[in-house]
Amino acid sequence: MGIKERREREKQATRQLILDAARELFVNEGYEAVTMRRVAEKIEYSPTAIYVHFKDKAALIRELCAHDFLRFAETLNKVARVQDPMERLRKLGRAYLAFAQEHPTTYKLLFMQRHPAEFEDEDRRAIQQGNPEQDAYAFVCKMVQEARDAGCFKPEYQDVDLVSQTLWGGLHGLVSLHLVMDKDKWLTLRPLGKSVDLMLDLLLGGFARPPGGGTTRAR
DSSP states (O other), X not given: OOHHHHHHHHHXXXXXXXXXXXXXXXXXXXXXXXXXXXXXXXXXXXXXXXXXXXXXXXXXXXXXXXXXXXXXXXXXXXXGGOSSHHHHHHHHHHHHHHHHHHOHHHHHHHHSSOOOGGGHHHHHHHTTTTOTTTOHHHHHHHHHHHHHHTTOBOTTOOOHHHHHHHHHHHHHHHHHHHHHHTTOTTOOOOOHHHHHHHHHHHHHHHHBOOTTSOOOOOO
């Protein structure tokens, strides 16, 4: 590895340290707690070193959100190769669960923290809203639409957004329940994987056209 390549790798590693520290502060203490000085203290760098990578707090938060939304979308997109539309939706639910379990702090930042209003438009531009390869919600809608168009759903379940938001809401509810309540002694939660599988059985089974019930095409 040449000097230039090594320096670039070190630069990217430092940026990742900064993003990880900012994410943890954001999730644990809120947006106001994310200052360049606090981030620097957390990774034992000088504040000046942080400004080498990000010109200000706004730039840091924008990149953090864009980075994490893209990573989430990439995880979901891995199920796109599954051929059967309903099995693809089931795999999608399991991929969602796996991401939340592997990256709980990232999940909390994306879906359990209110993002400052001034960053919402920037977030949309950064992830190319509507592009299924970068926008996780667009990808979910695409998978639901493909299942609907293949005649997998009952006639009353033709609204792609309604089905997508119901699936997402069920997954998010179970995941956030475990992330928030898992340490509470008064509640013994069943394993999250089993709960997600049961919810997917119930929801997808409810949406699905019965075997031999004829093909239902989207209206």
